[in-house]
Amino acid sequence: MRLFFIVFILVYLSMHGVVFWGIHPLLKGHPALPTLAWIWMGAMILAPISIRFLEREGWQLTARGLAWVGFSWMGILFLAFSAFALLGGWELLVRLLRLVMPLFPSFSLHGAVSATVILLGVLAASFYGFHEATDLRVERIRITSGKIPPGSRGLTIAQVSDLHLGLIHREEALAPITARLRELNPDMVVATGDIVDAQIDHLEDLSSLWRNIDPPLGKFAVTGNHEYYAGLRQALDYLKNSGFTVVHNRVEIVTDVLAVAGIDDPVGRPPVDETDILNVPLNGRFTVLLKHRPRFNKKASGLFDLQLSGHAHRGQIFPFNFFTALEYPMQDGLYQLPAGAFLYASRGTGTWGPPMRIGSPPEITLFEIVPIGD
Numbered sequence: 001m002r003l004f005f006i007v008f009i010l011v012y013l014s015m016h017g018v019v020f021w022g023i024h025p026l027l028k029g030h031p032a033l034p035t036l037a038w039i040w041m042g043a044m045i046l047a048p049i050s051i052r053f054l055e056r057e058g059w060q061l062t063a064r065g066l067a068w069v070g071f072s073w074m075g076i077l078f079l080a081f082s083a084f085a086l087l088g089g090w091e092l093l094v095r096l097l098r099l100v101m102p103l104f105p106s107f108s109l110h111g112a113v114s115a116t117v118i119l120l121g122v123l124a125a126s127f128y129g130f131h132e133a134t135d136l137r138v139e140r141i142r143i144t145s146g147k148i149p150p151g152s153r154g155l156t157i158a159q160v161s162d163l164h165l166g167l168i169h170r171e172e173a174l175a176p177i178t179a180r181l182r183e184l185n186p187d188m189v190v191a192t193g194d195i196v197d198a199q200i201d202h203l204e205d206l207s208s209l210w211r212n213i214d215p216p217l218g219k220f221a222v223t224g225n226h227e228y229y230a231g232l233r234q235a236l237d238y239l240k241n242s243g244f245t246v247v248h249n250r251v252e253i254v255t256d257v258l259a260v261a262g263i264d265d266p267v268g269r270p271p272v273d274e275t276d277i278l279n280v281p282l283n284g285r286f287t288v289l290l291k292h293r294p295r296f297n298k299k300a301s302g303l304f305d306l307q308l309s310g311h312a313h314r315g316q317i318f319p320f321n322f323f324t325a326l327e328y329p330m331q332d333g334l335y336q337l338p339a340g341a342f343l344y345a346s347r348g349t350g351t352w353g354p355p356m357r358i359g360s361p362p363e364i365t366l367f368e369i370v371p372i373g374d
Helices: 002-027 033-056 060-100 112-132 171-184 204-211 225-230 232-241 274-278 321-327
Strands: 137-145 155-160 188-192 219-222 250-253 258-263 286-291 306-309 333-336 342-345 363-371
Touching (some): 002 033, 002 112, 033 060, 060 112, 155 171, 171 204, 171 363, 188 258, 188 286, 188 306, 219 258, 219 286, 250 274, 274 286, 306 363
Parallel strands (some): 137 363, 155 188, 258 286, 286 306
Antiparallel strands (some): 155 363, 333 342
């Protein structure tokens, strides 16, 4: 964890440096603006660490206020960094061409006008991002299976993922989600990890919202990496108090036609091979595999029917989705797997870090599993 923070600070510092370079034409000539800009940036670079310190010391209100400011700034900064990095790439290309061809014209775009245009664009995109983060969608997926008895009405399964309940997301974020779940009235609800985030001593009251949802086939959950960051014991207590059955590296027989398997997130521990978990007699049951990260283990081919995952958020803020796709190519929606199985990667139901989304609206996914021919 210490190494993660060191790397994070270095990367975050570098991003601020690029943005400072981009806006410098607007600051130069004023005796105080460059210094004030770096004071603000320095405070924001240290904000994530300050938030955790304040939270541990019990300064919940102060920590929450700083979290809203610091993580909102993180999203704004990422958008500005993306734009100014492109501008910097253009400037570097022009300089390289002039080194090779001294007569090549200097098409420099770095200046006060470009900085102003970029900042106005970032401001507009940020306002939209805060709106999109609250624009909860219901994605409906229909899957036919020979394991569902002919003539039956099938099964409905609602998936939520990556809510990141904590300092920023509390009742005002969870209440609309649970209300929508009650409207959908699924047979079963599953949560595919990162339901909580950071320290969660203050989230006990949110369990009552979950307990108002009582689907006939139950609620099931697996751990994500943030359950470990929050403290595994208290995260599990929260999920259990909320009425979830946490499926730890095992298979849960739900009905004569349905089984649920769960794999713990591998953060901080050796990964579990799901073939060892799934290689049990299931007697033809439709098997749902809950696995936080959207990776397919080829050795498990044929041992499950539908893998439900989250984690990548489809990047959450464009253009970060291009980077997450490098690690998780199957990060957005439904994918066909060998042996007639499927993998579905949720965009997530909440947000991590910046409370904004661009090009990746939050979702509840409703799966309708029906017999072949329906």
